[in-house]
Amino acid sequence: MGMTITEKILAAHAGLDEVKPGQLINAKLDIVLGNDITSPVAINEFEKVGAETVFDKCKICLVPDHFTPNKDIKSAEQVKQVREFAHKHEIEHFFELGQMGVEHCILPEQGIVGPGDAIIGADSHTCTYGALGAFATGVGSTDMAAGMITGEAWFKVPESIKFVFKGELQPHVGGKDLILYAIGDIGVDGARYMAMEFTGPVIDNLPIDDRFTMCNMAIEAGGKNGIIAADETTMEYVRGRFKREPVIYKSDEDAEYARVIEYDCSKIEPQVAFPHLPENTRGISEVGDVRIDQVVIGSCTNGRLSDLRIAAEFLKGQKVAPHIRCIVIPGTPLIYRQAMHEGLFDIFLDAGAIVSTPTCGPCLGGHMGVLAKGERAVATTNRNFIGRMGSPGSEVYLASPAVAACSAIKGKIAGPKEVLSK
Amino acid sequence: MILQGKVWKFGDDVDTDQIIPARYLNSSDPKELAKYAMEDARAGFAEVVGQGDIIVAGKNFGCGSSREHAPICIKAAGITGVIAPSFARIFYRNSINIGLPIFESKEAAEAIEEGHEVRVDATSGVIEDLTTGKNFQAVPFPDFMQELIAAGGLMNYIKKNKMDK
Numbered sequence: 001m002g003m004t005i006t007e008k009i010l011a012a013h014a015g016l017d018e019v020k021p022g023q024l025i026n027a028k029l030d031i032v033l034g035n036d037i038t039s040p041v042a043i044n045e046f047e048k049v050g051a052e053t054v055f056d057k058c059k060i061c062l063v064p065d066h067f068t069p070n071k072d073i074k075s076a077e078q079v080k081q082v083r084e085f086a087h088k089h090e091i092e093h094f095f096e097l098g099q100m101g102v103e104h105c106i107l108p109e110q111g112i113v114g115p116g117d118a119i120i121g122a123d124s125h126t127c128t129y130g131a132l133g134a135f136a137t138g139v140g141s142t143d144m145a146a147g148m149i150t151g152e153a154w155f156k157v158p159e160s161i162k163f164v165f166k167g168e169l170q171p172h173v174g175g176k177d178l179i180l181y182a183i184g185d186i187g188v189d190g191a192r193y194m195a196m197e198f199t200g201p202v203i204d205n206l207p208i209d210d211r212f213t214m215c216n217m218a219i220e221a222g223g224k225n226g227i228i229a230a231d232e233t234t235m236e237y238v239r240g241r242f243k244r245e246p247v248i249y250k251s252d253e254d255a256e257y258a259r260v261i262e263y264d265c266s267k268i269e270p271q272v273a274f275p276h277l278p279e280n281t282r283g284i285s286e287v288g289d290v291r292i293d294q295v296v297i298g299s300c301t302n303g304r305l306s307d308l309r310i311a312a313e314f315l316k317g318q319k320v321a322p323h324i325r326c327i328v329i330p331g332t333p334l335i336y337r338q339a340m341h342e343g344l345f346d347i348f349l350d351a352g353a354i355v356s357t358p359t360c361g362p363c364l365g366g367h368m369g370v371l372a373k374g375e376r377a378v379a380t381t382n383r384n385f386i387g388r389m390g391s392p393g394s395e396v397y398l399a400s401p402a403v404a405a406c407s408a409i410k411g412k413i414a415g416p417k418e419v420l421s422k
Numbered sequence: 423m424i425l426q427g428k429v430w431k432f433g434d435d436v437d438t439d440q441i442i443p444a445r446y447l448n449s450s451d452p453k454e455l456a457k458y459a460m461e462d463a464r465a466g467f468a469e470v471v472g473q474g475d476i477i478v479a480g481k482n483f484g485c486g487s488s489r490e491h492a493p494i495c496i497k498a499a500g501i502t503g504v505i506a507p508s509f510a511r512i513f514y515r516n517s518i519n520i521g522l523p524i525f526e527s528k529e530a531a532e533a534i535e536e537g538h539e540v541r542v543d544a545t546s547g548v549i550e551d552l553t554t555g556k557n558f559q560a561v562p563f564p565d566f567m568q569e570l571i572a573a574g575g576l577m578n579y580i581k582k583n584k585m586d587k
């Protein structure tokens with residue numbers, strides 16, 4: 001019997017010829033990741049058991065991106081703990097402010113993760129790297145601690161769901177709309193414990209940034225990982241960045257799937273996920289009149305250069321509605337610089353938006369754009385849970401950079417048609 | 423191990439942002455985190471929950487973020503076990519790793535009401551609703567996870583099996 005791409009990567013890292021869904025395996029890890037929220041708990045566990053060294057100082061990434069630049073004294077203490085640990089153990093990939101970007105933007109960008117890898121991260125959106133044809137999954141801090149000590153993690157080999165995206169993508173519809181549509185279809189636990197494998201002609205033609213967005217949100221359907229087989233688009237992205245040898249896996253023709261789901265993309269319009277679950281999706285034409293207070297364009301989901309370009313395309317020569325706070329957050333220093341050089345900052349600032357240094361900040365209600373009770377935001381982020389962006393009495397609507405930019409201009413949830421037809 | 427306590431009931435898809443809102447994640451101290459346990463699912467929960475109490479919730483409990491602060495804070499707040507029809511993957515893993523007993527049982531999660539007294543045999547997975555007298559059987563853990571649980575969590579297991587060799 002054939003294997004899926006996920007099964008093949010797990011088998012290779014477990015030193016086995018074959019694995020089957022449900023099988024418990026111990027896999028060697030290429031990268032172990034943590035951030036400023038999860039690493040302190042992991043470091044405490046690491047030290048509590050008396051571990052003296054990490055398994056490989058080149059294979060651990062510590063990215064203080066959530067509450068940085070430090071938002072308060074307690075956050076500063078947490079980052080300090082991570083920094084001291086990084087220095088003590090000579091961790092190669094510790095990202096100090098200035099080099100630091102949102103973890104799931106910066107690891108691929110800096111060529112630290114690549115095709116064929118097995119990666120754990122103490123951050124649920126670690127599944128992002130599946131866009132490169134890697135197995136990557138989010139874990140907790142204790143798993144991170146164990147991973148830092150042993151370079152291994154235990155996994156239950158997941159069943160896979162194959163998503164086949166067919167048809168023609170509509171204008172201004174991208175990876176964010178496709179993944180929101182899929183989550184709306186299968187629900188927030190529709191892929192619980194499972195691998196979500198994205199395939200089909202639309203995926204074959206999808207730019208790498210959109211692929212990151214799709215794999216990033218696999219967790220929002222409960223998925224263990226999202227994955228897209230590496231192809232020429234992937235190789236073009238990793239060439240010159242990825243320092244190790246890429247290993248390309250593809251699912252066998254006779255691989256077994258728990259489900260195969262096909263979508264006709266010609267019927268998918270821009271999507272918006274209503275509070276308080278990412279599965280509450282609606283097409284933009286069915287949104288109705290929803291007045292908003294804030295727009296956030298950024299995050300590990302949509303903080304990449306192409307996302308900022310899309311937002312700028314709509315904001316160019318336009319003004320953000322007077323009552324709107326529009327916050328643009330480039331994902332990494334490189335994206336920040338590229339956007340600046342391309343003149344995107346002028347477009348954002350002329351429109352009345354602000355540009356922030358890279359941070360997760362408002363996505364999880366940390367800082368840089370926290371919502372008050374009764375306020376509503378359209379965000380290109382990944383979660384719209386109760387209180388996610390601030391007050392438990394606030395609301396978050398998830399959408400693409402195109403819809404976010406159009407909503408900022410209109411002061412209510414709006415799609416490209418409403419802005420372009422003016 | 424026998425757990426016995428009063429039940430607090432929650433709905434479907436309780437996410438980790440409700441279990442421990444991110445605004446409190448500037449600390450990793452369990453006692454500090456415990457003050458805000460379940461705050462955005464039920465304001466003031468930390469003040470009313472008692473040592474030994476048990477959470478009974480709907481499907482997909484603990485979805486969302488990977489924050490281990492979620493099982494850590496409910497454990498530190500006094501909760502000794504969680505019963506639900508299903509758990510989100512990372513929460514499930516984290517709970518086993520830190521030694522918070524969790525039990526998958528759709529029947530128990532549906533039948534047990536808030537305020538009931540429940541007794542759970544963590545080894546056999548038998549759940550007794552002492553208020554109604556009904557019994558339920560939780561889905562058993564795979565052998566490897568039982569080893570982890572028996573070792574007292576992942577770090578103790580690592581220490582015993584990987585570090586002392």
